[in-house]
Every structure is written in C-alpha cells, then in structure tokens.
Amino acid sequence: MSDFSPPPAPAGPTDFIRDIVASDRTAGKHARIVTRFPPEPNGYLHIGHAKSICLNFGIAHENGGQCNLRMDDTNPTKEEVQYVEAIQTDVRWLIEGWADDALGMKPKGAQPTTTTINGLTDIHLAAAPALIPNADAVEPFFASDYFDALYLCAERLIERGHAYVCDLSPADTERLRGSPDRPGEDSPFRSRSVSENLALFREMRAGKHPDSSRTLRARIDMTSPNVWLRDPILYRIRHAEHHHTGNAWCIYPMYDFAHCISDYIEGVTHSICTLEFEVHRPLYDWILTHLELPRPLPHQYEFARLNLTYTVMSKRKLLQLVKEGVVTGWDDPRLPTLSGLRRRGVTARALRDFSTGIGVTKYNALTDVAVLDKAVRDDLNRTALRRFAVLDPVRIVLTNIPEGETIPCNAINNPEDPASGTRVVALTREVWIEQDDFMEVPPPKYFRLRPGGEVRLKYACIIQCQEVVKDASGKVVEIRCVADLSTRTGEANSGKKVKGTIHWVSASEGIEAEVRLYDRLFTEPEPGKDGRDFLTVLNPDSLRCVRARLEPSLGTAVVGQQFQFERLGYFYPDLDSQPGQPVFNRTIALKDAWAKANS
RNA sequence: UGCCCGAUGGUGUAACGGUAGCACAGCAGACUCUGGAUCUGUUUGUCAUGGUUCAAAUCCAUGUCGGGCAGCCA
Numbered sequence: 001m002s003d004f005s006p007p008p009a010p011a012g013p014t015d016f017i018r019d020i021v022a023s024d025r026t027a028g029k030h031a032r033i034v035t036r037f038p039p040e041p042n043g044y045l046h047i048g049h050a051k052s053i054c055l056n057f058g059i060a061h062e063n064g065g066q067c068n069l070r071m072d073d074t075n076p077t078k079e080e081v082q083y084v085e086a087i088q089t090d091v092r093w094l095i096e097g098w099a100d101d102a103l104g105m106k107p108k109g110a111q112p113t114t115t116t117i118n119g120l121t122d123i124h125l126a127a128a129p130a131l132i133p134n135a136d137a138v139e140p141f142f143a144s145d146y147f148d149a150l151y152l153c154a155e156r157l158i159e160r161g162h163a164y165v166c167d168l169s170p171a172d173t174e175r176l177r178g179s180p181d182r183p184g185e186d187s188p189f190r191s192r193s194v195s196e197n198l199a200l201f202r203e204m205r206a207g208k209h210p211d212s213s214r215t216l217r218a219r220i221d222m223t224s225p226n227v228w229l230r231d232p233i234l235y236r237i238r239h240a241e242h243h244h245t246g247n248a249w250c251i252y253p254m255y256d257f258a259h260c261i262s263d264y265i266e267g268v269t270h271s272i273c274t275l276e277f278e279v280h281r282p283l284y285d286w287i288l289t290h291l292e293l294p295r296p297l298p299h300q301y302e303f304a305r306l307n308l309t310y311t312v313m314s315k316r317k318l319l320q321l322v323k324e325g326v327v328t329g330w331d332d333p334r335l336p337t338l339s340g341l342r343r344r345g346v347t348a349r350a351l352r353d354f355s356t357g358i359g360v361t362k363y364n365a366l367t368d369v370a371v372l373d374k375a376v377r378d379d380l381n382r383t384a385l386r387r388f389a390v391l392d393p394v395r396i397v398l399t400n401i402p403e404g405e406t407i408p409c410n411a412i413n414n415p416e417d418p419a420s421g422t423r424v425v426a427l428t429r430e431v432w433i434e435q436d437d438f439m440e441v442p443p444p445k446y447f448r449l450r451p452g453g454e455v456r457l458k459y460a461c462i463i464q465c466q467e468v469v470k471d472a473s474g475k476v477v478e479i480r481c482v483a484d485l486s487t488r489t490g491e492a493n494s495g496k497k498v499k500g501t502i503h504w505v506s507a508s509e510g511i512e513a514e515v516r517l518y519d520r521l522f523t524e525p526e527p528g529k530d531g532r533d534f535l536t537v538l539n540p541d542s543l544r545c546v547r548a549r550l551e552p553s554l555g556t557a558v559v560g561q562q563f564q565f566e567r568l569g570y571f572y573p574d575l576d577s578q579p580g581q582p583v584f585n586r587t588i589a590l591k592d593a594w595a596k597a598n599s
Numbered sequence: 600u601g602c603c604c605g606a607u608g609g610u611g612u613a614a615c616g617g618u619a620g621c622a623c624a625g626c627a628g629a630c631u632c633u634g635g636a637u638c639u640g641u642u643u644g645u646c647a648u649g650g651u652u653c654a655a656a657u658c659c660a661u662g663u664c665g666g667g668c669a670g671c672c673a
Contacts, residue, residue: 019615040673075672170671179669181601215671225602227669236671255673279603279668302604304666309610315673357622359612361605364666368610371623381636416636447634458632489632501632567633594634 012062015360017301021059021270030269030296033065034104037091038072038143038259041083041243043315044330044337045090047351047372048306054355055303056272057095060102066127068104068266070141074258076242084243086330088140090338094348104266105138112149112265117294121156123149123265124295143262144244150253151205153261153291154216154234158197162290163234164190165200166217173215176222177230183223184230190219204237207250211237216251220286228283232256260284261291263298271298274305275362306358307366309525311336312534326538327521333574333585334521334542344518345562345572345587350379366526376588380562380570385413388425388458388503388551389565389584391515393432394476395507398463398483401429406509409489411459414564425551427460427483430507432549437502438479440468443598447500449479456501458566462487503566505549513582515548516574550582557582564590 021033035056039045045053060067069091073079095103104127112125125145128138157163166189168176178184192200201216203209216235224230234257239250263271271284281300288297307313312321313336321327321335330337333344341351354375358367388411401407407427413420438449449455454464462484469478486493521542528534557563557573565571569589576583 014613038673042673072673078672173671174669177669179601182669183601184669212671227602230669233671238671252671254671259673275604276667277673281603304605357611361612363605363611365611368623371611374623377635386633412632415633445634456632460632462632494632498632500634503633564633564635567635569635590633590635592634597634 013058013356013359015303016362017055017270017272017303017360018059018062020301021063024269025063032267033060033063033270034068034266034268035060035065035270035272036068036070036104036141036263036266036268038070038262039087040072040075040078041080041087042075042078043083043319044086044339046313046315046318046338047308047336047341047354048313049090050094050338050351051306051355051358051360052272052274053091053094054352055360057099057102058356059270059272060104061099065102065269066104067099067102068127068141068268070143070262070266071244072255072259072262073142073144073242073244074253074255076238076240076252079243081243084140086339090342093342094338094351096348098348098352104141106141108137108139111145114149114152120292120294121152122294123152123261124267125265126267141262141266142244143258144242146258146262146265147245147249147253149265150258150261151251154201154253154257155198156291157218157234157287158201158216159194160290161194161219163216163218164192164197165204166190166215166231166233167213168215170212173233177227178222180225180227184227186222187217187231190231201235204235204251205249207239209237211239213237218257218283218287220283226279226282228256228280229286232283256280256283257287260288260298260300264288264291264293264295267295268298269296271300273300273302275302275364278302302362303360304362304364307364308336308372309366309369310520310522310527311369312522312527317528317534320535321521324535326535333516333518343572343574344585345380345570346376347379347383347562350376353379369520373588377570377591380564380587382416383414384562384564384570385420386411386415386564386566387554388505389513389515389548389554389568389571390432390434390503390505390510390550391517391546391548391565391568392435393505393549394435394438395478396431396433396463396504397478397480398427398429398431399466399480400482400485401427403429405429406506407460407485407488409459423553425459425553426506426509427457428506428508431457431504432507432510433457433479433502433504435476437500438465438476440476448502449481449500454498456487456498457483457504458501459489460504461485461489461491462496462498503568505551507549509552510549511552511555511582513548513550513554513584515546515571515584515586517544517546517586518542519544548584554584555580555582557584562587 037056057067107128176185215233217231220229222230331339331343408424463481467480523539524537570587571584574583
C-alpha cells in the first residue's frame with residue numbers, strides 16, 4: 001500500500017459496513033476501495049436504489065475510491081436499452097455535485113483483458129480515469145461485456161471437475177433439488193467425464209441444443225442445508241436477442257455465476273447487496289475460490305433494503321402500476337421512482353440526506369414516509385423561492401382602491417436566504433385569496449378573514465371585511481373589504497398587529513396555471529400487507545388538478561426551479577408546461593398545524 | 600419442521616463490557632407580516648429467562664417473535 005493515501009475517513013455517517021471498510025483499510029487489505037452499484041436494466045431506479053447508491057458511492061467517495069456503475073444484464077428476456085439510459089440519468093442526477101469523483105465508468109467499448117499472473121489466468125477491466133470531461137468517451141460497465149470471460153471461467157470449472165452439463169428437464173431439476181428441509185438427490189448426469197462435459201458445453205454455446213434442454217451446473221453438494229449449494233445452475237440456454245450483445249450468444253450465465261466474477265474482473269473490494277442474497281454468499285465465495293484467481297477476491301456484505309410506508313418498492317409492482325395505467329408512466333410524480341420524485345420536485349440533496357439519515361443495518365425496517373417528507377421540506381425551505389399562488393380562489397374587492405391603480409409591494413424571495421433578494425408584487429382593487437382564508441362563521445382561534453374582521457395581506461396592508469356577496473345558492477362569490485393603506489409594509493402603521501396574515505394574487509395582474517396536487521398513492525401504510533392485492537388500497541385522491549392564480553413572475557418559471565407557494569407548500573414546474581400555460585406539481589405541502597388540530 | 604439473518608420508545612437509528620443518546624412522529628409553550636421556519640420543554644425503550652462479570656443493550660446458553668432461502672429471475 002505504498003504511496004497511496006486516500007483522505008482520512010470523515011466524521012460522517014457510520015454503519016457496520018463502513019466499519020468493515022475502515023478496518024480493512026487499517027489492515028491495509030486493499031490498495032483502493034472499490035464498490036459497485038449493479039442494477040439490472042429491467043426497470044427504473046427507485047428510492048430504495050437511492051439508499052444503495054448513497055451507500056456504495058458514499059463509501060467510495062469517503063475513502064478516495066470508486067464505485068462502478070454496472071448493468072447486471074445476464075437475462076436477455078427482461079432487459080432493455082431504455083432502462084440502461086434511464087438508470088444512467090438517475091444515477092448521475094443523484095450523485096451530481098457530491099460523489100461524481102467516485103463514479104466508476106469504463107472507456108467506451110472497453111473489454112476485459114486476460115493475462116497470466118504467477119501462472120494463474122487473470123481477467124481484468126479497469127475503470128476510466130474519473131471525471132473524464134467528455135461523457136461520451138465513457139459508458140457503464142456491463143456484465144454482458146464479460147460473456148467471453150465468463151464462458152472461459154465456465155470451461156475452467158468444467159476442466160477441474162467442478163461443473164457438469166445436466167440434461168434434466170426444469171421439472172426434474174426442481175424435483176431432485178429437494179426442499180429446504182429435505183436433501184436433494186444427485187442428477188444422473190453428475191458424473192459425466194470432463195471431455196464429455198466440455199464437448200456438450202461447446203455444443204450448447206454453438207446453438208446445437210434447444211432452450212432448457214440442458215444446463216451447466218456447479219458440482220457442489222446436493223445434500224447441503226443451503227439450497228443454493230445444491231449444484232446450482234451456472235448457464236442456461238436461451239435463444240434470445242440481448243440488448244447489448246445482440247445474437248452473439250444463445251447461452252447466458254446465471255446471476256450467481258456472473259456477479260461474483262464481474263466483481264472480481266473490476267477489482268471490486270466490497271460487494272454490497274441486500275439481505276436476500278445472504279444465503280448466496282457461500283456460493284459467491286465457492287465460485288471465486290474454485291476458479292483459482294491470482295488477485296485478492298471481493299467480499300460480499302448484505303444490508304436491509306428500504307421499505308417506506310404508503311408506497312410500494314418492488315419493480316414488479318411498479319411495473320404493474322405503469323403497465324396498467326394506474327399512473328401515467330415511470331416518472332409519474334406519485335411513484336417512488338427517482339424519475340418520479342425528480343419530476344415532483346424532490347431534490348437529489350433531499351434524497352441523499354434522507355438516505356444517510358435512515359442508516360444501514362441488517363434489520364428489516366419499515367421507514368415512516370414522514371422522514372422523507374421532512375428531508376424534502378428541510379432542503380426546499382433553505383432554497384426555494386417564495387411566491388404567491390391561490391389554488392382555490394375567491395374574489396376580494398378593495399373598495400377604496402380605484403380601478404386601474406397598482407400599488408407596488410416589496411416581497412422577500414426567501415427569508416431563509418437574504419441573498420435571494422426581493423421582488424415587487426402589485427396590489428390592485430381586486431385580488432384573489434383562498435376560500436379557506438375566509439369563514440363566515442369561524443371556529444374559535446380562527447385567525448383569518450371573517451365578516452367585520454381584519455387580516456393582513458402579506459407584504460401589502462391590513463384589510464377589513466365589510467360585505468359578503470353570495471350567489472343564489474348561498475356560495476360566497478365576492479368579499480368587499482376596505483384596505484388600510486397606512487398599514488402598508490414600511491408605512492407608519494405597518495407595525496399594527498393582526499392575528500392573521502394571508503397570501504393573495506392580483507386579479508388583474510395574476511396569471512392562470514394548472515396545479516397538480518399529489519397525495520400518497522395508497523391509503524394503507526403497507527399496501528398489500530395481509531396478502532391483499534395492493535391495487536385494492538389505491539388512494540382515489542392521489543392526484544387532484546386545480547386551476548390556480550399565480551403572481552405574474554411565475555409565468556417564466558422553468559423546470560429546475562424550486563418554489564414555495566407561501567403558506568401552501570413547495571411546487572415545481574412540470575415538463576407538461578407550455579408557453580403561456582404553466583403546470584406546477586406540488587412537491588410537498590407545508591406543515592399545517594391548524595389543519596392538523598382541526599382534523 | 601432444515602439452514603441463514605435479525606430484535607433498543609409509536610417509527611428509524613446510536614452506544615463496540617462502564618451515565619441508554621439522536622432523528623422523525625406526538626404533546627405543551629415561545630416567537631412569527633408564511634398557523635411555515637426557528638427556539639424551549641416533554642411523554643414513551645434495551646423481546647424473555649438463565650449464566651459469565653465489580654459492572655451486560657453489548658459476551659454465552661435456551662426460548663419467543665420477525666425476516667430470508669427450494670427460478671433455467673436478479
């Protein structure tokens with residue numbers, strides 16, 4: 001471990017995996033810490049992946065190492081390029097400005113090279129130097145780039161008597177495997193000769209056998225209490241086109257065979273995955289050990305995947321929601337996908353803060369979505385520009401302000417960030433306020449407008465309600481008030497206290513917009529908990545669209561800008577916006593102590 | 600009923616044989632030109648039973664409960 005001296009581990013988050021990494025470094029076990037994030041490109045990344053990304057990239061970043069982005073694409077029937085693209089976008093978005101320095105990619109088109117070290121065959125593929133300016137020069141790692149290497153490893157195992165070609169049908173394979181509490185039985189093809197196995201395997205590769213007619217299996221122990229050691233299948237025949245290798249192959253390696261070798265090829269030191277792979281670890285180690293490889297072997301560690309209340313996380317269920325049109329697509333803002341969260345206005349920073357905040361353990365936890373909400377509000381509170389918007393308008397007429405007159409009012413853009421400055425909003429004779437901010441017969445402790453009552457129009461002045469105009473059905477259609485201009489912000493009586501301050505939008509100056517109000521997708525904390533179909537607990541009100549009135553400055557808002565609509569919540573321009581027809585998504589509502597106390 | 604893993608307030612997470620802490624949620628109050636933010640206070644916890652030890656959330660044993668594993672998925 002010579003001259004390499006990564007930065008000392010910062011006093012950031014720690015957990016049992018970081019502890020292992022730290023002690024491995026102290027022991028000088030690795031020249032450089034290498035982790036990997038290996039999604040299968042068969043769906044979109046979700047917030048559970050964010051936890052894994054933050055763990056893997058975080059460890060790499062903190063230790064001056066690297067985290068390889070790798071497409072775990074060994075099953076041609078499930079994977080698609082569209083997912084490869086989306087995954088890259090999401091990963092880059094999530095780590096941008098935080099762990100870019102640790103992103104392990106490879107030079108475009110690079111393939112592993114085979115060499116001999118100490119008489120042992122080695123296969124290796126290094127990452128491209130970090131932060132290559134031209135992003136087109138690099139691409140993610142692909143397990144499918146290792147198909148040649150993997151095939152070589154398979155032949156190696158066969159030659160050493162560690163693997164054999166098995167002609168059992170899928171049904172018979174399953175039958176002879178036994179069950180967790182009943183040992184399996186040897187396949188009748190288990191003791192074929194090396195040369196016969198080799199010949200057969202080569203025929204498989206050459207396409208001489210139909211799908212499922214044969215497999216390559218590891219020769220381990222059919223009576224092992226660990227079912228994954230009962231001669232697991234290493235290769236299966238699939239005459240199918242692969243998104244990355246086309247029709248070059250008709251045999252494809254299984255996860256267990258491909259994953260450990262891929263880790264080795266890339267020089268991964270810590271291979272971090274979720275708990276369900278714990279029982280696969282002996283197989284991971286068995287394969288690498290029996291390959292007799294010259295470099296240090298990677299090690300697998302497992303942590304608990306993220307579970308969040310009021311949502312679903314499995315790719316299968318997310319795919320179902322998308323396919324059945326329950327939501328509008330993978331980036332529907334109600335989904336916990338990274339693209340959905342991003343479209344809703346959730347920032348990468350909030351996701352990272354959330355991910356590190358929840359910790360890393362082996363306990364199968366269910367995290368309250370309120371923790372996510374808090375992380376989102378905390379980040380947006382610091383950064384979002386404050387604006388006025390009225391979602392459910394009722395008309396106020398300020399009877400003492402002449403038609404056509406505009407009274408400029410200075411409004412603070414973000415009280416949490418003085419550097420964001422101020423803007424001017426115009427007070428006019430007619431303004432919109434929220435229906436909610438007026439009550440004819442208010443309950444006790446109601447601070448807002450009531451007949452005869454006073455309220456402050458924020459950044460403008462205090463108004464007093466003098467008359468309520470209703471339509472035939474008794475609905476309030478107009479509230480006539482008088483404005484006390486001497487209480488204008490900055491004027492003599494501006495210090496006058498009233499209980500309530502409300503937001504407003506000029507009727508003549510304001511613009512209209514569609515605002516999409518999102519709520520949780522499910523009505524139950526654990527959708528599908530008791531074996532019920534998760535689709536039976538969909539929240540019918542997960543999306544409500546309203547026509548809102550906005551202050552004019554919002555007309556030029558573009559995707560990427562975060563806003564707080566004062567007293568309402570955080571809102572984010574949607575990509576459905578058209579010139580003159582803005583659309584905003586509600587990222588998250590503000591906390592509302594009043595509403596809560598009255599619910 | 601085989602093997603593997605886990606269990607700390609309502610939720611999540613620290614404490615690595617030496618005072619059980621933090622965050623979220625909740626509750627109460629202060630402040631407020633956002634019923635937001637901020638600030639203050641506060642309710643609630645080591646799965647059980649034994650053992651080792653001056654001392655156990657921590658080590659050991661047994662039990663209980665929860666999760667995972669029998670795809671030619673990952």
